[in-house]
Amino acid sequence: MEPILLIVSSWWWLAPAAAGAGAATYAGLTTRSRRARRLELDAARHEESQTYRALVAAKARVRSAQADVLTAKSRPTLPGAVDARRELQAARQAEKVASLALRASRSRVKAGYAQYRATSSRDPLPIDRLYASHDAVNARWLAYETDVEKALAYPQMTDPRHPATVAFFQAQREALIKRPTLRDRVTPQQYVEYRVAVRDLEMAFDEAERRAGVPRAPQSAPGATAAAGLTAAAAVISELADRLPSLIARLPQPRNGQPPAGRVP
Numbered sequence: 001m002e003p004i005l006l007i008v009s010s011w012w013w014l015a016p017a018a019a020g021a022g023a024a025t026y027a028g029l030t031t032r033s034r035r036a037r038r039l040e041l042d043a044a045r046h047e048e049s050q051t052y053r054a055l056v057a058a059k060a061r062v063r064s065a066q067a068d069v070l071t072a073k074s075r076p077t078l079p080g081a082v083d084a085r086r087e088l089q090a091a092r093q094a095e096k097v098a099s100l101a102l103r104a105s106r107s108r109v110k111a112g113y114a115q116y117r118a119t120s121s122r123d124p125l126p127i128d129r130l131y132a133s134h135d136a137v138n139a140r141w142l143a144y145e146t147d148v149e150k151a152l153a154y155p156q157m158t159d160p161r162h163p164a165t166v167a168f169f170q171a172q173r174e175a176l177i178k179r180p181t182l183r184d185r186v187t188p189q190q191y192v193e194y195r196v197a198v199r200d201l202e203m204a205f206d207e208a209e210r211r212a213g214v215p216r217a218p219q220s221a222p223g224a225t226a227a228a229g230l231t232a233a234a235a236v237i238s239e240l241a242d243r244l245p246s247l248i249a250r251l252p253q254p255r256n257g258q259p260p261a262g263r264v265p
Contacts, residue, residue, distance in 0.1 A: 036184060037119065039191050040126035041112040046188035048105040055098040058091070065091040127183050127191065134175055134198050137205050141168070156212040164204075164211040171197070171204035 035042075065088040072081040124132070144150050144157040156162050160169060175197040180186045186194075210216075 036125050036127065036186075037121075038116050039186060039188065041109070041116045043126075043188040043191040043195070044105065044109040044112040047192060048102070048109050051098065051102040051105045055095070055102050058095040058098040062088070062091040062095050125183075127180065127186050130191070130195055130198055131179075131183075134179065134201070137198075137201050138172070141172070141205060154209075154212045154214055157208060157214070162208075162211065164208040168201070168204040168208040171201040175201045 065084065068084040069081075069088050072084045141157070144154060151158060156165060159165055175194070178190075178194040178197040180190050180194060
């Protein structure tokens with residue numbers, strides 16, 4: 001009996017140490033799983049902070065351009081009045097783009113939060129869904145490499161001399177570079193960059209198929225569950241937010257030296 005008591009008195013500290021280590025391990029695994037599941041929401045919040053800083057910078061640029069215009073008006077002898085008005089117009093356009101991008105990012109945060117609340121532990125992680133989208137595009141392209149009938153019917157899909165095919169290959173390379181290797185340690189910034197690369201890849205592949213004359217596949221029916229609906233809504237909002245700055249940039253610019261109607265520089 002005495003040897004047993006001696007062993008217990010010498011090694012009693014192992015029990016609380018093992019319990020503490022087990023609790024820390026469980027907490028770490030739980031925290032990592034929760035972080036991976038809300039990765040899309042964290043990425044949306046990260047984009048919101050970036051777009052907010054961009055809007056602040058755009059407002060500062062407008063104020064600086066307005067000061068330059070007032071300086072040019074107060075000193076008519078100094079050259080550069082036309083350039084100052086042109087800079088003010090460009091600054092106001094950039095401010096409008098930044099404001100719309102901020103509104104889109106806030107809508108994406110709301111959609112991401114609703115999607116996070118609707119998903120369960122059985123649903124795939126956001127990074128896994130992005131992996132699946134990337135792999136699906138690669139599988140569609142690989143069919144033109146392995147299927148003899150498709151290769152003969154649409155040779156442009158594998159011909160690097162066509163501009164649309166070259167653009168797809170470049171987007172494919174960019175998506176492969178941006179693809180995270182450690183799925184459990186993906187940061188919001190990495191997720192955003194990879195998501196943009198995957199969407200560029202999808203659009204480039206669709207454009208290559210359109211140029212090659214491949215008939216469009218029928219659209220699948222929307223999901224019946226609430227989670228599927230929220231996922232589709234979040235995807236649409238994210239796509240609109242990604243394309244919004246480029247769409248705004250295509251708007252016709254006012255003529256140089258002429259301020260917009262109803263505004264006095």
